[in-house]
Amino acid sequence: xxxxxxxxxxxxxxxxxxxxxxxxxxxxxxxxxxxxxxxxxxxxxxxxxxxxxxxxxxxxxxxxxxxxxxxxxxxxxxxxxxxxxxxxxxxxxxxxxxxxxxxxxxxxxxxxxxxxxxxxxxxxxxxxxxxxxxxxxxxxxxxxxxxxxxxxxxxxxxxxxxxxxxxxxxxxxxxxxxxxxxxxxxxxxxxxxxxxxxxxxxxxxxxxxxxxxxxxxxxxxxxxxxxxxxxxxxxxxxxxxxxxxxxxxxxxxxxxxxxxxxxxxxxxxxxxxxxxxxxxxxxxxxxxxxxxxxxxxxxxxxxxxxxxxxxxxxxxxxxxxxxxxxxxxxxxxxxxxxxxxxxxxxxxxxxxxxxxxxxxxxxxxxxxxxxxxxxxxxxxxxxxxxxxxxxxxxxxxxxxxxxxxxxxxxxxxxxxxxxxxxxxxxxxxxxxxxxxxxxxxxxxxxxxxxxxxxxxxxxxxxxxxxxxxxxxxxxxxxxxxxxxxxxxxxxxxxxxxxxxxxxxxxxxxxxxxxxxxxxxxxxxxxxxxxxxxxxxxxxxxxxxxxxxxxxxxxxxxxxxxxxxxxxxxxxxxxxxxxxxxxxx
Amino acid sequence: xxxxxxxxxxxxxxxxxxxxxxxxxxxxxxxxxxxxxxxxxxxxxxxxxxxxxxxxxxxxxxxxxxxxxxxxxxxxxxxxxxxxxxxxxxxxxxxxxxxxxxxxxxxxxxxxxxxxxxxxxxxxxxxxxxxxxxxxxxxxxxxxxxxxxxxxxxxxxxxxxxxxxxxxxxxxxxxxxxxxxxxxxxxxxxxxxxxx
Numbered sequence: 001x002x003x004x005x006x007x008x009x010x011x012x013x014x015x016x017x018x019x020x021x022x023x024x025x026x027x028x029x030x031x032x033x034x035x036x037x038x039x040x041x042x043x044x045x046x047x048x049x050x051x052x053x054x055x056x057x058x059x060x061x062x063x064x065x066x067x068x069x070x071x072x073x074x075x076x077x078x079x080x081x082x083x084x085x086x087x088x089x090x091x092x093x094x095x096x097x098x099x100x101x102x103x104x105x106x107x108x109x110x111x112x113x114x115x116x117x118x119x120x121x122x123x124x125x126x127x128x129x130x131x132x133x134x135x136x137x138x139x140x141x142x143x144x145x146x147x148x149x150x151x152x153x154x155x156x157x158x159x160x161x162x163x164x165x166x167x168x169x170x171x172x173x174x175x176x177x178x179x180x181x182x183x184x185x186x187x188x189x190x191x192x193x194x195x196x197x198x199x200x201x202x203x204x205x206x207x208x209x210x211x212x213x214x215x216x217x218x219x220x221x222x223x224x225x226x227x228x229x230x231x232x233x234x235x236x237x238x239x240x241x242x243x244x245x246x247x248x249x250x251x252x253x254x255x256x257x258x259x260x261x262x263x264x265x266x267x268x269x270x271x272x273x274x275x276x277x278x279x280x281x282x283x284x285x286x287x288x289x290x291x292x293x294x295x296x297x298x299x300x301x302x303x304x305x306x307x308x309x310x311x312x313x314x315x316x317x318x319x320x321x322x323x324x325x326x327x328x329x330x331x332x333x334x335x336x337x338x339x340x341x342x343x344x345x346x347x348x349x350x351x352x353x354x355x356x357x358x359x360x361x362x363x364x365x366x367x368x369x370x371x372x373x374x375x376x377x378x379x380x381x382x383x384x385x386x387x388x389x390x391x392x393x394x395x396x397x398x399x400x401x402x403x404x405x406x407x408x409x410x411x412x413x414x415x416x417x418x419x420x421x422x423x424x425x426x427x428x429x430x431x432x433x434x435x436x437x438x439x440x441x442x443x444x445x446x447x448x449x450x451x452x453x454x455x456x457x458x459x460x461x462x463x464x465x466x467x468x469x470x471x472x473x474x475x476x477x478x479x480x481x482x483x484x485x486x487x488x489x490x491x492x493x494x495x496x497x498x499x500x501x502x503x504x505x506x507x508x509x510x511x512x513x514x515x516x517x518x519x520x521x522x523x524x525x526x527x528x529x530x531x532x533x534x535x536x537x538x539x540x541x542x543x544x545x546x547x548x549x550x551x552x553x554x555x556x557x558x559x560x561x562x563x564x565x566x567x568x569x570x571x572x573x574x575x576x577x578x579x580x581x582x583x584x
Numbered sequence: 585x586x587x588x589x590x591x592x593x594x595x596x597x598x599x600x601x602x603x604x605x606x607x608x609x610x611x612x613x614x615x616x617x618x619x620x621x622x623x624x625x626x627x628x629x630x631x632x633x634x635x636x637x638x639x640x641x642x643x644x645x646x647x648x649x650x651x652x653x654x655x656x657x658x659x660x661x662x663x664x665x666x667x668x669x670x671x672x673x674x675x676x677x678x679x680x681x682x683x684x685x686x687x688x689x690x691x692x693x694x695x696x697x698x699x700x701x702x703x704x705x706x707x708x709x710x711x712x713x714x715x716x717x718x719x720x721x722x723x724x725x726x727x728x729x730x731x732x733x734x735x736x737x738x739x740x741x742x743x744x745x746x747x748x749x750x751x752x753x754x755x756x757x758x759x760x761x762x763x764x765x766x767x768x769x770x771x772x773x774x775x776x777x778x779x780x
Contacts, residue, residue: 122608123615127658130603147658181600181661305652308645 005134005165006031012141022053026073028100031165048457050077054084056433057095073100075113086124090420094153103163117159126154134169146177151184152303188319196298197331203272204347206232212239213277220412222325235263239419242409256284258401261362264561275299277321280310290560375545379406390442395427395451397481399474401551403446425454435467449475459512462538509540518542588643597636598662622740673743682732683710
């Protein structure tokens, strides 16, 4: 069978089960858009800027577990997409991004809209390809989807020169991929797993530290079983939120820079830390020498290079989180049948009492105000009104941390946030991808006024494509997280943070055909949210909140987690924070 | 436990002989801030596979990461740290050295001692080709320096394990373990090489 390269491309997507494609046409990919004109069974969502296509693919991938797909043209489109690729790379999101390229005979000639696409995306993708021969299209696309979804998931980029798309080629789609150089380890080493089981059982103060890998491998059920069987408290990273219910008695919620007091204290004092699908990011560990200093560390991860990268671990287990945990639970059960050491059981009781004391001592808290909306309150009400059943997306900044702290998570794959890269503007386009995958679910984009403005053009996309995303802007009129650092660490020398010039978000929403709602008093919060959630189309809620509210607890960068700042500090604490600043 | 003194490691990497693979490896080193001292690449017996020899300096921690990160690249088939085993390293240099009438004989004597070859002659210069391990190559360069070296080019190191068997094991086999002492080779008897 002979088909044009463009048609082959679409046939490949169909065979991979792709139903939605996020893209933006241009010169080099016009052959694909021409073929798309009368190609059935593939929904194309036209974004307004290429990075949005990448983020939308991420949102689609995270909430469905399938591979998200973006398609953009050459040159500037490809460079715009780079942010989304790096974002997906750092957060292990399985996406395949296709870019157009100038015809093969022009590559290297500085042709119009030419860029060295594969050269640019090489360090920010799991792998990339330049297809120079149309007969390679099928096998390459097959490999791209396979690489994106297997092992540690990640973005894969395929560059498609225009002449390859125009010419006709024989087409055969391979059933299987064989890569001699790529064989991820899925089953953990049995001896190591046994060792881990024994370490967990004999531990007096164990803590499970659970990351995004647990979500990627759909292992939250296994985490819960392990936690309950061994009575081990669970803390999650920012990416791991939803892997363990926030309201579970064993939940310590999030750890790290803006984690809860009790999560950080528990990790600091633990004697056995079980890291699952987490990578000891600097925002989690704080000062590494002071991170879990007395713990025996077990690390379960599919990526061998994550192990002992930042922190030397004692019992490394390379493998898929779900498979390793399932086996670990069996080992634990086998060991307990031979009788748990009663000493550990007694010690565990004391451990839980200690954690309960920490929880009572410093719960997450903020000061209520009758006149000014506290951002934490907005998140609490979103959590109450949706009963934790919504799909939540955030931008990056203070609002993201409040969402992580105050939303009560119930389910995995219901939370999308830019964790590793911290990409402002991630919210709306990602929410768009989530909504496209789940047309009937409530998708709430909790955004900041700064973050939202980095991709607000996508309001046009959500309106046009009837994607009823509810955006709640935590509007404090400034780059709040920067303001917070300048207040606490840079002696209140506020510089280039003010966003009070606007725009009027209600009018902005209306200009795009969406519904705009504003709330300025605490009493207006619930009605505004209720109205937003019951309005059928896309809505933007402008929540005008306290400009000076800070995210606490806070560990100054480079500081030790146990030295959290728990409330707005006095002079002395600020001086201490300034000293602890190590430059990042 | 791990030795934390920075050391030079010679790492052999088998890669798919594909467009862009050199840039992937080189990019990895610059992106992660590892220091590469030398890198040489060439085809193997199988034309679809290339072999790279990398010389990297780092403590055990860094070297472990280098090996893992290399292995993570999709086009990398095998990674071996040859430093852990008995191996031979060689580098070739071409040196264009000033050869005044008064020093020509001396230069030839040095060449002879180091089994270097004269590959080009002009009335004012000799170009020598020399092969050897690092210390030998450094020694000849130092001895020639006083005569005035016009130009010098080095291939970078290539290395191969001693013994009858191919020793390129997968890096994955050492992953998940803290690397212990080098196991005694069963073929120790055959590991008699000539140090020239």
